[in-house]
Amino acid sequence: MTRVAVVGGGAVGLAAARHLADAGADVVLYERGGIASGSTGRAAGICYDAFAEDLDAAIGAESLRRFRELGVLTECPYVWLAREGDDANADAIREQVPRMQAHGRNVELVDPEALADRYPQLRTDDVAVAAIAHEAGHVDPGAYAALVADELDSAAAVDVRTDAPVALDDPTTVDSPTGAESFDAVLVAAGPETKPIVADVGVSLALKAYRAQALVTESLHATLPMTYDATQHVYWRPRDGGLFVGDGAHPVDPGDWDRQADDSFLESALERLRAATTLAPRVDRSWAGLCTATPDRDPLLGEVADGLFVASGWHGHGFMRSPAMGERVAAQMLGDGDGSVAHYDPDRFDGDEEFAVVEGMTLDED
Numbered sequence: 304m305t306r307v308a309v310v311g312g313g314a315v316g317l318a319a320a321r322h323l324a325d326a327g328a329d330v331v332l333y334e335r336g337g338i339a340s341g342s343t344g345r346a347a348g349i350c351y352d353a354f355a356e357d358l359d360a361a362i363g364a365e366s367l368r369r370f371r372e373l374g375v376l377t378e379c380p381y382v383w384l385a386r387e388g389d390d391a392n393a394d395a396i397r398e399q400v401p402r403m404q405a406h407g408r409n410v411e412l413v414d415p416e417a418l419a420d421r422y423p424q425l426r427t428d429d430v431a432v433a434a435i436a437h438e439a440g441h442v443d444p445g446a447y448a449a450l451v452a453d454e455l456d457s458a459a460a461v462d463v464r465t466d467a468p469v470a471l472d473d474p475t476t477v478d479s480p481t482g483a484e485s486f487d488a489v490l491v492a493a494g495p496e497t498k499p500i501v502a503d504v505g506v507s508l509a510l511k512a513y514r515a516q517a518l519v520t521e522s523l524h525a526t527l528p529m530t531y532d533a534t535q536h537v538y539w540r541p542r543d544g545g546l547f548v549g550d551g552a553h554p555v556d557p558g559d560w561d562r563q564a565d566d567s568f569l570e571s572a573l574e575r576l577r578a579a580t581t582l583a584p585r586v587d588r589s590w591a592g593l594c595t596a597t598p599d600r601d602p603l604l605g606e607v608a609d610g611l612f613v614a615s616g617w618h619g620h621g622f623m624r625s626p627a628m629g630e631r632v633a634a635q636m637l638g639d640g641d642g643s644v645a646h647y648d649p650d651r652f653d654g655d656e657e658f659a660v661v662e663g664m665t666l667d668e669d
């Protein structure tokens with residue numbers, strides 16, 4: 304039997320572990336803290352298939368299907384919009400929608416007045432362009448990850464080891480608090496930590512971390528779609544009777560960053576929400592988390608040394624793509640890859656590239 308290790312108990316590692324086990328592999332999953340203690344537990348859980356590139360769109364659609372099958376997706380349309388005077392984002396939306404439609408996505412430009420009729424709490428008087436994705440919804444990322452981990456553990460399909468920080472002794476030897484073990488293949492899906500972990504065995508990744516902040520408002524009795532206001536640079540989705548609100552890209556050292564949201568973020572996020580809606584929101588709780596970035600805003604997914612695989616670099620879209628991405632990297636590890644994700648091959652970079660972090664929600668391609 305093929306024996307494999309997965310490093311990282313976030314959405315991506317769990318999805319890969321599930322597929323590896325389903326394919327008959329003997330799987331050990333190492334997580335340095337608790338399940339979903341990294342970015343997954345801090346994410347909004349917004350999911351959609353509204354991607355302009357065909358591969359991304361297919362992966363988004365497949366992942367939505369998986370979340371639905373598990374019964375964890377709350378259906379909710381996703382709207383993204385640009386306001387008057389913001390020509391770059393307005394043009395980007397107009398350009399993206401036909402490309403998404405060409406990939407069969409249920410996406411359309413929507414008249415701002417029609418949007419206001421449907422969602423009276425949304426201010427649309429100065430909206431220049433808006434689009435709506437009908438295939439969309441939200442998942443509670445922490446609850447989903449706990450569900451998957453419990454299923455894997457209780458079915459004894461995967462040996463889930465929490466409080467197990469690991470390092471690599473060589474590409475396929477994992478050193479954990481219980482000792483070193485060798486595997487046929489190892490996947491490192493450790494978010495921003497993926498870079499230092501594989502650096503120990505001489506692999507250099509073009510990967511950076513950036514900090515994203517979030518808040519949840521008190522209950523608002525709001526009836527709003529999930530929304531990205533590209534002009535105000537703020538997004539939200541319904542959560543616990545209020546809204547989960549987020550923004551931001553601030554490059555940081557993944558070993559030294561503030562897990563609390565800044566006061567300035569809380570103030571400006573509420574101000575932008577007030578400008579974009581008729582609501583009077585108040586903060587219930589808030590936090591910060593890390594996202595990962597690559598030079599071309601596509602993930603790094605694939606083999607980086609004999610038997611060593613990575614999956615990271617999600618630009619704030621890792622949760623919504625994790626079921627399908629996990630399956631694809633699992634297939635590669637077992638030698639069954641169909642080449643469909645060659646586009647994300649980490650080898651497209653040398654690993655020492657200089658690049659500026661572009662936050663994942665940004666619409667403008669330049």
Ligand SMILES: Cc1cc2nc3c(=O)[nH]c(=O)nc-3n(C[C@H](O)[C@H](O)[C@H](O)COP(=O)(O)OP(=O)(O)OC[C@H]3O[C@@H](n4cnc5c(N)ncnc54)[C@H](O)[C@@H]3O)c2cc1C
Binds near residue numbers: 343348515
């Ligand atoms: C505020 C915020 C909002 C977001 N909203 C969304 C959203 O709406 N939709 C979306 O798709 N994405 C969203 N994201 C991005 C999403 O959270 C990530 O892309 C996704 O969770 C990545 O999953 P992962 O499994 O790769 O990483 P993680 O969840 O970070 O998991 C990696 C795991 O590896 C573990 N680890 C690290 N080092 C080691 C080690 N040495 N040994 C063992 N384990 C180790 C960590 O503890 C961690 O649990 C958001 C992110 C943030 C911060």
